[in-house]
Structure formats: C-alpha cells, structure tokens
Amino acid sequence: LECFSQLDASLEPIEMRDLGRARDILIAYNEAEFDIVDCCVMAIAELLNITRIATFDRRDFSIFQPRHCDYLELLHKRRATHRVAPTLSACLRVFVIQ
Numbered sequence: 001l002e003c004f005s006q007l008d009a010s011l012e013p014i015e016m017r018d019l020g021r022a023r024d025i026l027i028a029y030n031e032a033e034f035d036i037v038d039c040c041v042m043a044i045a046e047l048l049n050i051t052r053i054a055t056f057d058r059r060d061f062s063i064f065q066p067r068h069c070d071y072l073e074l075l076h077k078r079r080a081t082h083r084v085a086p087t088l089s090a091c092l093r094v095f096v097i098q
Contacts, residue, residue, distance in 0.1 A: 018043045025064070034060050045072060 021043035
C-alpha cells in the first residue's frame, strides 16, 4: 500500500452498477475464466471511459472487448502514475489509467 502514497492518484470505489457490469462480463467471457477483480476493473474502465490499463494480468485484458473503445491499451506498470481504480485485492496488481 505504501506505493500508492507515492502516486498522484485517486481511488475509485466499486458501486452496485459496477458489480452488475462485472457480472455481465463474467458471463460473456465465461470460457476465458476471468476473475471478479479483473471484471470490476473492466467495468470501471468502461464507466470512466478509461482506455489505458497497467496490469500484470495481460491475458485477460487483451481478450476483453470494452464497450467504449476498440481495445484497452496495456501499459507497463511504471507508467501507472495518474489515476488508480482499485477493486478488492486489485489495488495491489491492477491500475486503471485515465
């Protein structure tokens, strides 16, 4: 958690609408076996029109087709310095960049 204090970032909470969209993503990508944390990040990225993601889980985010853009640009973790959207334990491994 200490790394977050060094970022110029804000935290995005998970709302019920995000969980609904995360459920829809889980169902749509059932074969890919996404986890709920990644699906919540995907839902928040759509809601906030975020197109750049820094993540260690490149497979899931490479497969996912967001509603708001053609694809999510996957960045190296060192570029995660603007906006952080944590979801559950995702705050330690996934950053959503605005």
